[in-house]
Amino acid sequence: MQNLISMTLSQIELQEVDAALETLRRVFAPMISLETQQRRELTKMGGKSEAFCRQTLTVLAANPQIVPPNLGLAEAQADLAALDALRPRLLMLQQLTERAEDSVLALGSDLMQVALEGYSLLKVSGRSESLKGARQALSARFARGGREAAPATEATDRT
Template identity: 55%
Template sequence: MSQNNVSLELSNEQLSQAAQAITTLEQAFAGLVSLAPAERRRLVKMGQKSEVFCRQALRLLAQNPQVVPPGLDLAEAQADLLALDQLAPLLDRLQRLAERGRDTEMALGADVMDAALEGYGLLRVSGRQQGLDGLRKELSNRWARRSSAEVEPVEA
């Protein structure tokens, strides 16, 4: 018996609405940046443990402007913190939606794979009697192992 982790039918209207919503989000968040992997590694990151420290430091600096040197743009740091606070709940929602999307994609793929494997098993058992042996052999390529001599070299 085939598994059915999820049943999902998406109408053209739903797909169109989703595409429009994504376009709207892309336009609304045009100021978001994309970092190269090297840039991500280089940045000093504010994690959960550092967040309290950062908030307290900015608050103390704002309360004691006499210690803030001209080269430290406190107003920009405060604006960055505000933007972070505004963006975080939206990103949390987007992340949850993306996780549900990935889980649904995985469940749909698993359902398809399960049905295909069950069907392949049926073809192996009764395919010859139905004149489907040639087609079953084509499907068996999925399970064929290649020898090292058959594997094409990867070009750099």
């Protein structure tokens, strides 16, 4: 019998999780959500590009006489600081999310295994009339929809 995970969350633990999530929601309020098209159109910063950006900002900061005021160097430096602050936290959130998703998957799998074994027991041992309705209701999970047959075409032979 499969039992990948056994867990119980107390009301206090759930309240703590909810409070932490609400705090994150409040703190993350300034963050944006992009549409798919916006994501496609943005200039992306990969690993090599990040090194280029960092080096360029350093050179520009060291040579303020060549930087026009409308370039937005101060904003770019603030963006870099925010990026550096956000990345390790995003990694922690991703790890927590992955663990939560894996736990939900394992819980569902454990449930399915017990339900399938229980259903098999009902099919074999539960032949009494009192369980017939329950067996039929549960069998709906395995019902297959019939496929529509393609319309038959009649061919005429000419000889």
